[in-house]
Amino acid sequence: MESLFGDTYEPQDEKSRLYADVILPVPIPKMFTYKIPRNLAEDIGIGFRVMVQFGQKKVLTGIIGKVHQKPPKEYEAKPILDVLDTYAMVNPLQIKFWAWMAEYYCCHIGEAMNAALPSGLKLSSESKIQLNPAYDSETSMYPLDSREEVILQALASQEELSYEDCERLLGVKSIHGIIKSLVIKEAILVFEKVKDKYSPKVETRIRLTQEYATDKKALERLFQEIASKPKQEEVILKYLQEIPVYQKPELNLKGLDKKAFTEAGLSMSSLKTLMKNNVLEEYKLIISRFEEISESKEEIVLSEEQTTAIIQIKGYFEEKHVALLHGITGSGKTEIYIQLIKEALESGSQVLLLLPEIALTTHLVGRLKKVFGSKMGVYHSKFSDNERVEVWNGVISGKFPLVIGVRSSIFLPFDSLGLVIVDEEHEASFKQYDPAPRFQARDAAIMLAWLHQAKTLLGSATPSFESFYNARTKKYGYVPLDRRYGDAQLPAYHIADILKDKKKNLLKLEMTRLMREKIQEALNNQEQVLIFQNRRGYSPYLVCEDCGVSPECEHCDVTLTYHQFAEELRCHYCGFKEKVPKACHACGSVKLVAVGLGTERIEESLTLLFPEARIARMDLDTTRSKYGYQRLLEEFGAGNIDILVGTQMITKGLDFEKVTVVGILDADRILFFPDFRAGERAFQQITQVAGRAGRREKKGTVIVQTRQPDHHIYEKIVNGNYKKFYIEDMTERQKFFYPPFVKLIKISSRHKDKNVVEKAARHLHNLLNDIQVKKIMLGPEKGLIGKIKNQYIFETLVKLDKSGNAQAVFKHDLQLILEEMYANKEFRSVRVVVDVDPY
DNA sequence: AGCACGCCGACT
DNA sequence: GTCGGCGTGCTC
Numbered sequence: 001m002e003s004l005f006g007d008t009y010e011p012q013d014e015k016s017r018l019y020a021d022v023i024l025p026v027p028i029p030k031m032f033t034y035k036i037p038r039n040l041a042e043d044i045g046i047g048f049r050v051m052v053q054f055g056q057k058k059v060l061t062g063i064i065g066k067v068h069q070k071p072p073k074e075y076e077a078k079p080i081l082d083v084l085d086t087y088a089m090v091n092p093l094q095i096k097f098w099a100w101m102a103e104y105y106c107c108h109i110g111e112a113m114n115a116a117l118p119s120g121l122k123l124s125s126e127s128k129i130q131l132n133p134a135y136d137s138e139t140s141m142y143p144l145d146s147r148e149e150v151i152l153q154a155l156a157s158q159e160e161l162s163y164e165d166c167e168r169l170l171g172v173k174s175i176h177g178i179i180k181s182l183v184i185k186e187a188i189l190v191f192e193k194v195k196d197k198y199s200p201k202v203e204t205r206i207r208l209t210q211e212y213a214t215d216k217k218a219l220e221r222l223f224q225e226i227a228s229k230p231k232q233e234e235v236i237l238k239y240l241q242e243i244p245v246y247q248k249p250e251l252n253l254k255g256l257d258k259k260a261f262t263e264a265g266l267s268m269s270s271l272k273t274l275m276k277n278n279v280l281e282e283y284k285l286i287i288s289r290f291e292e293i294s295e296s297k298e299e300i301v302l303s304e305e306q307t308t309a310i311i312q313i314k315g316y317f318e319e320k321h322v323a324l325l326h327g328i329t330g331s332g333k334t335e336i337y338i339q340l341i342k343e344a345l346e347s348g349s350q351v352l353l354l355l356p357e358i359a360l361t362t363h364l365v366g367r368l369k370k371v372f373g374s375k376m377g378v379y380h381s382k383f384s385d386n387e388r389v390e391v392w393n394g395v396i397s398g399k400f401p402l403v404i405g406v407r408s409s410i411f412l413p414f415d416s417l418g419l420v421i422v423d424e425e426h427e428a429s430f431k432q433y434d435p436a437p438r439f440q441a442r443d444a445a446i447m448l449a450w451l452h453q454a455k456t457l458l459g460s461a462t463p464s465f466e467s468f469y470n471a472r473t474k475k476y477g478y479v480p481l482d483r484r485y486g487d488a489q490l491p492a493y494h495i496a497d498i499l500k501d502k503k504k505n506l507l508k509l510e511m512t513r514l515m516r517e518k519i520q521e522a523l524n525n526q527e528q529v530l531i532f533q534n535r536r537g538y539s540p541y542l543v544c545e546d547c548g549v550s551p552e553c554e555h556c557d558v559t560l561t562y563h564q565f566a567e568e569l570r571c572h573y574c575g576f577k578e579k580v581p582k583a584c585h586a587c588g589s590v591k592l593v594a595v596g597l598g599t600e601r602i603e604e605s606l607t608l609l610f611p612e613a614r615i616a617r618m619d620l621d622t623t624r625s626k627y628g629y630q631r632l633l634e635e636f637g638a639g640n641i642d643i644l645v646g647t648q649m650i651t652k653g654l655d656f657e658k659v660t661v662v663g664i665l666d667a668d669r670i671l672f673f674p675d676f677r678a679g680e681r682a683f684q685q686i687t688q689v690a691g692r693a694g695r696r697e698k699k700g701t702v703i704v705q706t707r708q709p710d711h712h713i714y715e716k717i718v719n720g721n722y723k724k725f726y727i728e729d730m731t732e733r734q735k736f737f738y739p740p741f742v743k744l745i746k747i748s749s750r751h752k753d754k755n756v757v758e759k760a761a762r763h764l765h766n767l768l769n770d771i772q773v774k775k776i777m778l779g780p781e782k783g784l785i786g787k788i789k790n791q792y793i794f795e796t797l798v799k800l801d802k803s804g805n806a807q808a809v810f811k812h813d814l815q816l817i818l819e820e821m822y823a824n825k826e827f828r829s830v831r832v833v834v835d836v837d838p839y
Numbered sequence: 840a841g842c843a844c845g846c847c848g849a850c851t
Numbered sequence: 852g853t854c855g856g857c858g859t860g861c862t863c
Contacts, residue, residue, distance in 0.1 A: 019863095021863090022863080024862095024863090025840095026840065026841085026862080027840055028840085028861095028862070030863090031863085032862080032863040033863050034863060035863090052863080053863095054841095054862065054863080055841075055842065055843085055861080055862050056842070056843070056862090057841085057842065057843090058841075058842085058862090072863065074863095075863060076863085077863055078863060825858080825859085828858095828859090
């Protein structure tokens with residue numbers, strides 16, 4: 001496999017290191033060749049961050065993607081200005097991975113780089129000003145005003161000032177005008193200074209000075225001296241109590257956290273005096289942001305089924321790159337993961353476990369932390385930049401051979417992955433749609449593993465149909481795990497007919513009689529209830545009772561969402577907000593009512609229907625804070641909540657025995673979404689939510705409210721018949737040419753002028769249509785949402801033949817066509833977005 | 840994406 | 852006469 005590791009990876013002699021192709025964060029689809037100055041040649045290589053001049057004015061930081069000796073033909077390469085690292089921040093495999101991503105997902109390698117680097121590693125340059133050495137206030141022909149004088153005076157004592165410094169100095173909001181004026185008057189110069197955004201966490205520690213630490217007699221003398229100073233004595237005693245220097249003198253080296261003194265309520269001034277008298281000293285220690293946890297020796301006990309599954313997985317790994325573990329909820333996938341991770345780590349490989357965002361906050365992380373301790377790094381979107389950089393460095397240094405993380409953790413600097421696990425593989429959140437690269441992390445992870453010659457294990461209770469298809473066509477290994485732990489039973493499903501109840505006047509506050517009865521029953525038995533509402537397109541909005549008009553966003557083609565709590569209308573696409581209007585904009589009527597079942601409304605309805613129950617809501621609003629989610633879960637686990645209403649989130653990792661009833665308020669919203677995956681999604685979501693009901697002894701109850709109780713999907717859900725539904729859905733997909741039978745590429749055009757986009761989209765569509773590959777094209781059509789942020793959207797959907805080189809040819813020609821479009825002045829302002837494998 | 844260069848209108 | 856509008860082309 002030597003070619004995969006790149007021809008430039010091996011150290012080369014200096015003569016061959018003349019030029020570097022640098023990846024820059026600019027939207028130009030190529031690398032830029034710079035000259036490597038002789039004096040830098042020694043300490044430069046692939047993956048080093050460098051500073052380069054780009055264009056006339058800009059200094060950018062980029063990453064070296066390639067080192068070579070071919071001088072560019074058409075221009076003289078500029079020199080690299082500086083190297084920022086003493087070791088490569090990025091390894092050659094990562095650059096290969098970015099390049100693959102750029103090609104596959106039709107984006108620029110710079111965009112891939114941008115997505116990969118935690119912003120703490122992206123150096124930002126900050127504009128600073130300094131005195132112009134050529135300036136002489138005596139002879140200058142331009143008079144300065146008072147504010148300009150202040151700045152010049154400050155520069156007399158300080159070499160440089162940032163813009164913010166100047167703003168603070170003058171107490172004005174925007175300094176640009178003044179700076180510009182000073183530049184024109186030739187009094188100052190503006191320059192760019194690169195600053196590293198990552199700052200290590202430092203702890204101030206206190207220890208005895210050399211003299212007292214090594215000499216017991218000195219210490220005894222000290223005690224006599226301070227006998228009359230009880231405050232100082234306390235400080236010393238505290239130190240000796242925490243750090244028994246007498247017994248273990250070497251402990252003094254690390255000393256004690258300064259906070260320990262403050263927390264013990266000791267006198268800070270005494271501490272200072274002791275330091276002044278050279279008894280104690282202070283020093284700074286760089287510490288990790290992550291707690292040190294040692295791994296447990298606890299043996300994982302595997303059931304017979306799990307052992308068999310592991311043997312099967314390993315068997316498949318002999319010949320295939322990917323295996324799919326199809327294990328229903330509660331079938332014990334976690335233990336299998338743990339065992340496989342252990343083995344991979346023992347063989348010296350790195351392991352990546354990918355999880356969807358919401359699953360990361362749950363007990364699984366704690367569970368793994370217990371087993372793998374501080375060998376495990378966690379990469380989460382709620383982590384700060386500094387924390388992310390620490391995980392990044394931890395992967396390089398070998399501190400974290402195991403990482404569990406979200407989508408973006410596929411970009412961490414692994415150099416020897418042995419195993420990649422994608423749990424909840426079917427989750428749509430693995431796909432990133434904005435900004436580019438619009439990648440599917442599950443698919444990219446498989447590619448990543450392949451680059452490392454590692455294996456990928458996909459796990460799900462309800463696999464994506466793509467993965468299941470790959471399993472059935474033997475591309476992936478397939479390992480079913482279908483017995484519930486402790487033989488817990490499948491829940492009992494009840495399909496509740498919304499329309500029937502409505503006719504009979506049994507529908508109260510959107511709850512069918514069955515739903516209400518089952519909830520009441522659970523409450524009577526002191527059991528817990530989960531109510532699920534799909535978020536997608538199901539937010540409450542206002543409607544005018546007189547003319548039927550709903551307030552819409554000024555910038556987007558959507559109705560505004562009603563947020564009762566803040567008394568606001570909001571646009572979920574552009575963030576536009578306005579106070580709830582008093583009257584209808586269209587007819588002036590004041591009869592504006594809220595419709596639609598947002599989680600807030602449901603919570604309210606439930607309060608009315610079950611006034612005695614304790615009800616809580618779990619959605620984006622209530623869990624925005626870092627630990628908001630966890631807090632709600634704990635409350636629920638402790639039994640302080642009877643009914644929990646939530647979105648998607650509640651389907652993940654909630655594992656509470658007292659939940660016996662799960663209600664799905666409107667299954668139709670998922671099922672009749674205009675998307676070829678709607679059926680698959682409905683099946684997955686309903687099954688996943690249902691999996692939260694009844695574990696162990698008690699059989700759970702699931703109530704699914706729908707207007708179409710006869711839809712064929714329900715029969716399969718009720719019987720847990722994944723495969724039957726899969727087969728039916730596949731026939732449809734094959735008939736209408738949808739994945740996995742074709743490759744989808746969505747091309748959308750956006751522009752503020754509707755006529756311009758429409759014309760551009762037509763033109764583009766025609767050009768694409770002329771590409772000589774086997775394909776079907778749909779469109780161009782107005783987007784599902786016709787306008788977002790004042791940009792009109794038109795979309796073309798391309799269904800490409802999967803066999804042969806249709807994909808490669810199409811993507812190649814697409815690139816040329818986009819360039820051609822850009823060269824056309826009529827269309828150059830139209831933004832074209834390419835989404836490969838759209839969701 | 841920025842940013843410079845360049846060629847046309849409304850101002851001191 | 853100039854300042855500045857933004858069309859267009861380039862960035863190693």
